[in-house]
Structures are given as structure tokens and as C-alpha cells.
Amino acid sequence: MQDFGDIKGWCFDLHGVITDSWIYHAMAWQETAEILGVTWTDDIQExxxxxxxxxxxxxxxxxxxxQDQYxxxxxxxxxxxxxxRYLKxxxxxxPSDVLPGINELLADLQAxxxxxxxxxxxxxxxxxIEKLGLTKYFTKVVDVTQLAHNKPAPDVFLKAAEMLELDVSECVGIxxxxxxxxxINAANMVSIGVGDQQILHEADIVFPSTTDLTIANVRQAFK
Structure with missing residues (x-):
């Protein structure tokens, strides 16, 4: 893993990192699954x-x-x-839906x-991002509709580095x-997971929650 001093760009996932809107997605997908006759489980949600x-x-x-019936x-x-359903x-x-610690992190990163x-x-x-009031931090958002492949392929994080005009070695993905x-790993970026260590065991660095996601903590983790 490279030195923290080489890092210039931070590439953020949205749901579960910036905001808890994933719960809205889960609710909409659960409705969809039940209509299709598929029993919803915690594993599907994960x-x-x-x-x-x-x-x-x-x-x-x-x-x-x-899968072959449609x-x-x-x-x-x-x-x-x-x-x-999700848009509803x-x-x-x-702005109150921004996860704990994230406003402080973004302000520190910008400063x-x-x-x-x-x-x-x-x-x-x-x-x-607009509804969360975070456009002052995120003037750039990867347009996934223009990508050939979405996650777990590296395309979205490769595009993020390209839009920042940085090499992947100068970025972290969260x-x-x-x-x-x-x-993130497929893009050869340093990967930071937020959540359960066992689930996110492939990440280079894992923090249990967004409140732990600070510049100081990431710098320390690099060491």
C-alpha cells in the first residue's frame, strides 16, 4: 500500500457511506421481490x-x-x-440523512x-447529492449509465480517477x-470499507462506522 501522502482524491460510494438511503432501496427492492414471489432475506439485502x-x-x-421467465x-x-417506488x-x-461524521470529513477534506x-x-x-445539500463538496459524479460494466467491475472507480485527472495510485475508494x-480492488486503488470486518474482509482498511472515517484515522491505517 502506498504512502498516505500520495493520496489526492477520495472516491465515495453513496449508499451506506454518505447517506443511509440504502434503506429506501431495500424497501423498494423488497416490495419488488414480494411481487415476484421471491422471499426477501437479509442475505439478499446484503x-x-x-x-x-x-x-x-x-x-x-x-x-x-x-430468471428465465422474463x-x-x-x-x-x-x-x-x-x-x-424508490423515488417516492x-x-x-x-440534509439530516447524511450519516454521522460525514459532513465533518467532507469539510476537512475540502479544507x-x-x-x-x-x-x-x-x-x-x-x-x-442535491437533496442532501452536498453539491458544494461533490461537483463531480460518475455517470454509471455511460459505463460498460458496473460493480464489481472496476469501471466506476477507474472513471472516477479519470474525472479527477488522477492516477488510481493517488486515490482511495470508500x-x-x-x-x-x-x-475498488479491481481498479487497483486502496480500498476502505465501512461496516462489518467479516463481510468487508477484502478491503485494505475497514472502519466499523462512518464516525470512524476521519483523515487522521485513515492516515494512521496507512501506517
Missing amino acids: QLKGRDRMDSLEYILQVGGI TLSEKQAIAARKNK YLQKMN DGYQMIIASASQNAPLE DDGLVGVQS
Whole structure:
């Protein structure tokens, strides 16, 4: 792992790192799964973290053993209906939904001259950043609709580094899901996981919560 002094860019996942809006996604996906006749479980919820909309739907269909019962257009329609459910929940989002410690971290990063970008699988990321009141920190958001592959492929984090005009060796990636950590690792960035150590065991550094995610703690972890 390179020296912390080489780091210039911070590439953030959104759900579970910046905000807890993942719960809104989970609620919308649970509704979708139940309509499809697939029993919702905690494992499904965990496995969907970091996946894009269509990949999430494919996973649910595979768990239910019904992936071959729908055409591509039907799957796209199901995913679109899920997004409508999510957007309905999203209307409640406001700056109070920013996770503990994140406002302080972003302010410190900006004060120290670091670059920041959102590298999320969510197509709604720009809207969420606006509703959270964080556009002053995140002027750049990766457009996942323009990528060939989403997480766990490295594309979103490679694109994030490119948009920051930095080498991947000058960036850290932060995610709360195993799929996201695998994406960061595939991009050859230093990976920081936020959450359960056992689930995120592939990350270079793991912090149990966002309150532990400080510049000082990351600097210490590099040592």
C-alpha cells in the first residue's frame, strides 16, 4: 500500500457511506421481490449493496429461480417500477440523512485541498447529492449509465480517477458493500470499507462506522 501522502482524491460510494438511503432501496427492492414471489432475506439485502438496478433485479430473479421467465423488456419494466417506488421514498430525503461524521470529513477534506467524487452504482446519485445539500463538496459524479460494466467491475472507480485527472495510485475508494470493495480492488486503488470486518474482509482498511472515517484515522491505517 502506498504512502498516505500520495493520496489526492477520495472516491465515495453513496449508499451506506454518505447517506443511509440504502434503506429506501431495500424497501423498494423488497416490495419488488414480494411481487415476484421471491422471499426477501437479509442475505439478499446484503448482496444487493453496490449493484446497479438491472444487476440487482437479476440477482433477485436468480435467487427465486425465475430468471428465465422474463424477457429483457419485461425485466426493464420491472426495474423501472422499482425505481418509481424508490423515488417516492426519496422525496423524504434531506440534509439530516447524511450519516454521522460525514459532513465533518467532507469539510476537512475540502479544507485540506483533496478532490472528491461520487462513484456510486445509483443512477439517482446526482439527485440525492442535491437533496442532501452536498453539491458544494461533490461537483463531480460518475455517470454509471455511460459505463460498460458496473460493480464489481472496476469501471466506476477507474472513471472516477479519470474525472479527477488522477492516477488510481493517488486515490482511495470508500464503499460499504463487498461488491464495491471488489470494484475498488479491481481498479487497483486502496480500498476502505465501512461496516462489518467479516463481510468487508477484502478491503485494505475497514472502519466499523462512518464516525470512524476521519483523515487522521485513515492516515494512521496507512501506517
